[in-house]
Amino acid sequence: MRNRSGSERGRSPAVHGGTARQRGNGAPRPARGARALRVRRPVGDRPTREAGVATEVSRWLRVAAAYGWxxxxxxxxxxxxxxxxxxFQLVTLAVFLALVLTALLEPSVSLLNRWMPRxxxxxxGLLLAIVLxxxxxxxxxxxxxxEWEGLRREFVGGVARIERWLQGPPFRVRAGTLSDLQARVSRFVTSHRASLISTALSGVGRLVEVLTVGVLALFCSVFFLHSGDRMWAWFGGQLPGRGRHPVRLAGRAAWVTFTGYTRGIVVVAAINAVLVGVGLFLLGVPLAVPLAVLEFFAAFIPLVGSPVALAVAAVVALAAKGPLVAAVVVLLIVAIGQIEGHVLHPLVMSRAVRLHPVVVALAVICGSVTAGVPGAIxxxxLVSVAWSVYGALRAHPPETARPQGR
Structure with missing residues (x-):
């Protein structure tokens, strides 16, 4: 008993020594004090920085600040x-026109490419477009x-009819009011002749800018039509591997939306121009063809262009044919606006442009304030392309996108 207990007592230091060596080699020491009893320090004794921020700033304010910056x-x-x-407004406008020409001519060029080289x-294709x-x-x-000579006579008679109409009820305009207005206009032109001449000369400079933009747009459209896909593939190849697929996806969505919008707006503008030309021709309004062409180009400005062009047609009808025909033209304005808004846009452009009319109106106003008529066009x-790119990237985020580097 004594020897066995002695041997046990003799082995116990080794065992304890081994345990100590194990603890010395990295084994965790047993918890002591408050840790052994699992007593935690109260949070209020030493407040952390995060806790102070959480108690001082509410969650919605932090989220709003994150989105705000x-x-x-x-x-x-x-x-x-x-x-x-x-x-670089002229260069930007030239590239935009080149993209428009590419979107319009690409189907015909691809069709001709079946029988001849690219x-x-x-x-x-470009020669046919220029001839057109x-x-x-x-x-x-x-x-x-x-029609100029007959139009001049009709305008003279129309002004006289407008004078007689304004002199009657309910306007009761004085007989010499329009004559005084014409005299004031003549005196204004005479006194501001120098400024008008300088404005005309600046208009010549504008004409040179327009020709420069047209030539540059035609030059760029040649290369876009010939090798636009290779140019875009080269641009995508310069990007890092992870960024190639999102950029290609965004570019594809942007081009589909842009081509759909461009071709759709041309179809809508052509239908509006045909309706206006036929209506004005049946009513006997002079300059029906130029007014129809004006309506075609004005339709490229949504919500604003068509009413302005048809208002010009109503003024011409008022001067040439009288108030009754002008009233019929106003009714034509309302009818064409309803056809465009409720029939043509939903059928032709619903797949390309998925924007609310309020967004379209705000975009047109902001564009016109920023860059005038080109900005409105x-x-x-631009907003449609940005929205389609956002939708494409949202549907296929970069984290889940397939790498295209192989």
């Missing part, structure tokens, strides 16, 4: 982009020249 950064980036584009198909544009312009010039397709 991100929106500020995005807004600053968008403003910087538009400021840079504004510095370069020849591009040349033939100059043919329409020559038709307008011939129409105006042929560019605003809606």
């Amino acid at each position: 991100r929106l500020i950064v995005v807004g600053a980036a968008v403003y910087a982009i538009f400021a840079a584009l504004g510095r 370069s020849v198909a591009v040349t033939v 544009v100059f043919g329409v312009l020559s038709l307008i010039g011939a129409n105006v020249a042929g 560019v605003a809606v397709p």
